[in-house]
Amino acid sequence: MKLDAKIPEGPMAEKWKNHKFNAKLVNPSNRRKYNVIVVGTGLAGASAAATLAEQGYNVDCFTYSDSPRRAHSIAAQGGINAAKNYPNDGDSVHRLFYDTVKGGDFRSREANVHRLAECSNLIIDHCVAQGIPFAREYGGYLANRSFGGAQVSRTFYARGQTGQQLLIGAYGALCKEIKSGGVKMHTRCEVIDVVVIDGQARGIISRNLVTGELTRHVADAVVLATGGYGNVFFLSTNAMNCNASAAWRVYKKGAAFANPCFTQIHPTCIPVHGEYQSKLTLMSESLRNDGRIWVPKKKGDTRPPAQIPEDERDYYLERKYPSFGNLVPRDLASRNAKVVCDEGRGVGPTGQAVYLDFADAINRLGKEVIEARYGNLFEMYNRITDDDPYETPMMIYPAVHYTMGGLWVDYNLMTTIPGLYALGECNFSDHGANRLGASALMQGLADGYFVIPNTINDYLASTKIEKATTDHEEFVKAETVAKEKLDKLLSINGKRTVDDFHKELGHLLWNNCGMARNEKGLKEALEKIPKIREEFWKDLNVPGSADDLNQALEKANRVADFMEFAELMVKDALERKESCGGHFREESQTEEGEAKRDDENFCYVAAWEFQGLDKEPVLHKEPLEFEEVKLTQRSYK
Helix, strand or coil: CCCCCCCCCCCHHHHHHHHHHHCCCCCHHHHHHCEEEEECCCHHHHHHHHHHHHHCCEEEEECCCCCHHHCHHHHCCCCEECCCCCCCCCCCHHHHHHHHHHHCCCCCCHHHHHHHHHHHHHHHHHHHHHCCCCCECCCCCECCECCCCCCCCCEECCCCCHHHHHHHHHHHHHHHHHHHCCEEEECCEEEEEEEEECCEEEEEEEEECCCCCEEEEECCEEEECCCCCHHHHCCCCCCCCCCCHHHHHHHCCCCCEECCCCEEEEEEECCCCCCCCCCCCECCHHHHHCCEEEEECCCCCCCCHHHCCHHHEECHHHHHCCCCHHHCCHHHHHHHHHHHHHCCCCCCCCCCCEEEECHHHHHHHCHHHHHHHHHHHHHHHHHHHCCCCCCCCEEEEEEEEEECCEECCCCCCECCCCCEEECHHHECCCCCCCCCCCCHHHHHHHHHHHHHHHCHHHHHHHCCCCCCCCCCHHHHHHHHHHHHHHHHHHHCCCCECHHHHHHHHHHHHHHHHCCCECHHHHHHHHHHHHHHHHHHHHHECCCCCCCCCCHHHHHHHHHHHHHHHHHHHHHHHHHCCCCECCECECCCECCCCCECCCHHHHCEEEEEECCCCCCCCEEEEEECCCCCCCCCCCCCC
């Protein structure tokens, strides 16, 4: 396997413009001759399917949900970044680019990040034209607020439901193309495998989740927009259906998987409250604009927050990072919460929580202002915890939220399998070792609306694609393998449920490969994961059949992939003997307990190549070169 990032020549600010000009085009009248499959209907998938169909391509779009609108993008709360500089506070495309590279701890590809910053302003214009109800100032101008890792206000938002509003916009564009016939929509259909013929991605095998029917679909190119792998930890803020299966199965077909150990732990989530909990709930990062994070100065202080005087409180982020305060990047906020809780200063019944307090903001601005900004988030918190955040501080604790690792892609967003593209969270390209808040929505829409429509044409116009049908032996083989796996899962007839195994795996990963990792813990996990996987295939119980609606079978099929993927994630974490962003190796930290990078030995993208289930994967390294941003040790003090 050879990694060729295909980064264009020329100055950074000119690369994307020159690349678009030099790319080969497909004549508008010829586009209807090409078929493209898009898997996923989140922001990246819906925007890509709609835009490609609008250009004239024939698009088949797949989602395992009953409607494209139920994609997990709808859960995003806080906002979307763009370098409009409406507050006139010093923002620019270059500053957004710089903040993103620095926030990712210098482990992302500069050219891709700069393109993302360039596209950010186009996204806002496009979404306003769609009618997205962004918040506005009294005079009618679009409003901005601040997010972590930036000293400017560049985040556009629609109260606490930005993802929902943006997805409705993309969904509207998608529905227009469904109506006109440009997109054929396949709901309740999960991708079981991608079919590769003569080294090119040529289609997929899908399973109808209602009838259990396996079907074959052929295309000239396949676009994956299937999200991240955060649910490998069992407890996360992801929707229960989110999974890594599509990405993992194409990895086993030859696509490189990049930086799987780069996972993001979000600092503001409602803490775990019981052993039987199956999901965690995000509280938007936007709350850190007005909320102050603190814990008691004394260990074991169990007094109610109102009874703890101001001089006995430790606003630890404001103390340690005076320049950024509560708006430090997510990895720093999360790690510091873990540190104070490990010291015995955590709050709540479990001691695994910190306070997010709005008393100062309410006194300064008034309850009405805070309600206008965060009302739906406060209501959500109240319904889940039965505490009123207007009267008493929220309790929060970090939780798995996003994954920066994903399928390796070049500048065109193509994987190492020709004709197979990866968009949004399922690729690795833009966020390095830590994603800044409000950048996920930006990447998803940039990839779907503006990048893939300007790169897929070069592949289609310059590549000889032989005619293929679903009768091809590779389609038959892929369908047979998929059916055999489903039948095997149903035939085990053991005693343990899918959730039981998933929870065991997830807890192991959280403890050994979560907010902090060390060599001993990672090696322990590498010993235990194969044993859990072996037990899974011996003692799993999946009721029902494969011929109708069977959610236990759906979950088992996905968890089987997690059982394999987890091992690669831990191998990657063990291999990277440095701390960077969300990957914190305890052996590599400064005297002050901050992440300590090793640029001499680890300034690269780790791209893993599958060799077989019982064989060690091969590590390929894409060196990261920095032309515009000087490599420095991150500081937010």
